[in-house]
Amino acid sequence: MKTRYVVGGILLTGIFAILFTAYPAWRKASDNGGQQPATPFNIAGNLYYVGANDVTAFLLVDDSGHVLIDGGYPGTASMILNSVRELGFSPRDIKWQLNTHAHLDHAGGLADIQSHTGATVLASHDSAQILRRGGQSDTMLGPLSFLTHLPFLQYPPVTDVQAFSDNKVLELGSHRLTPVSTPGHMPGCTSWYFPVTDRGVQHHVLLSCGLSPPLTLTLFKDKNTIEAFEKSFLQLEALDVDIFLTPHARTFGRWKKYQQNLQNLSEPNAFIDRPGWQQYLKSARQRVDEAAR
Numbered sequence: 001m002k003t004r005y006v007v008g009g010i011l012l013t014g015i016f017a018i019l020f021t022a023y024p025a026w027r028k029a030s031d032n033g034g035q036q037p038a039t040p041f042n043i044a045g046n047l048y049y050v051g052a053n054d055v056t057a058f059l060l061v062d063d064s065g066h067v068l069i070d071g072g073y074p075g076t077a078s079m080i081l082n083s084v085r086e087l088g089f090s091p092r093d094i095k096w097q098l099n100t101h102a103h104l105d106h107a108g109g110l111a112d113i114q115s116h117t118g119a120t121v122l123a124s125h126d127s128a129q130i131l132r133r134g135g136q137s138d139t140m141l142g143p144l145s146f147l148t149h150l151p152f153l154q155y156p157p158v159t160d161v162q163a164f165s166d167n168k169v170l171e172l173g174s175h176r177l178t179p180v181s182t183p184g185h186m187p188g189c190t191s192w193y194f195p196v197t198d199r200g201v202q203h204h205v206l207l208s209c210g211l212s213p214p215l216t217l218t219l220f221k222d223k224n225t226i227e228a229f230e231k232s233f234l235q236l237e238a239l240d241v242d243i244f245l246t247p248h249a250r251t252f253g254r255w256k257k258y259q260q261n262l263q264n265l266s267e268p269n270a271f272i273d274r275p276g277w278q279q280y281l282k283s284a285r286q287r288v289d290e291a292a293r
């Protein structure tokens, strides 16, 4: 009998020891999604890369105030702020923070960044509702939306957020950005369309919102999601895009294009990639069509 208690005690102590050491490591990993800091750099004109190695963030600078798009995971907020400083800009000069979509990996750091910048956070109507609730949503994952109420999918709520009207140009200081409503990946998903002038030539930039099929499509073949994607693809296909960017760095070739620019300074800017955008859009549509079948 005594031996049983001793063995039980040892087992319990072991389990607690594992929980105490493993939980902080797990929490840290889920806070930053395994992201590493990345070298910030100029993409074109007044547009800079300030994201982590995979989840992206972009800075548009101007004397009238800077615009920061996306906030990464809660744990990548400090990486983004450090990148802004490394480029020689002050986080306090960021006057506006925008967002592609309210998933943990792109909106998790918005509140923390806002506490350092004092910026106005602007989001689409649907995104603003989810941001205010720190990622909780009753529609995001269809019948599995209850999962968004679990702590590990939530992030610090963005309580101070203003909603804008979709597809109407936002005038932020001297910046002009068009929020293109492109839901499907999630409600409220916003792509950002704006001009930059690089080496004297104006180019059209599109930061596309996520286009990968969500569970509502892969598992439930949800009709509303299919319709939302259809409208989104029609909008995106109608745009004239020279430089395309995405919420995950690997899908627009951040590293490859950055290296190309470093090595061939006399060549055209590698981020000007019209065929790359067409290819990306085509394969995104194929993935959605396959998931809908």
Ligand SMILES: [Zn+2]
Pocket (backbone or CB within 6 Å): 101, 103, 185, 210
């Ligand atoms: Zn997403």
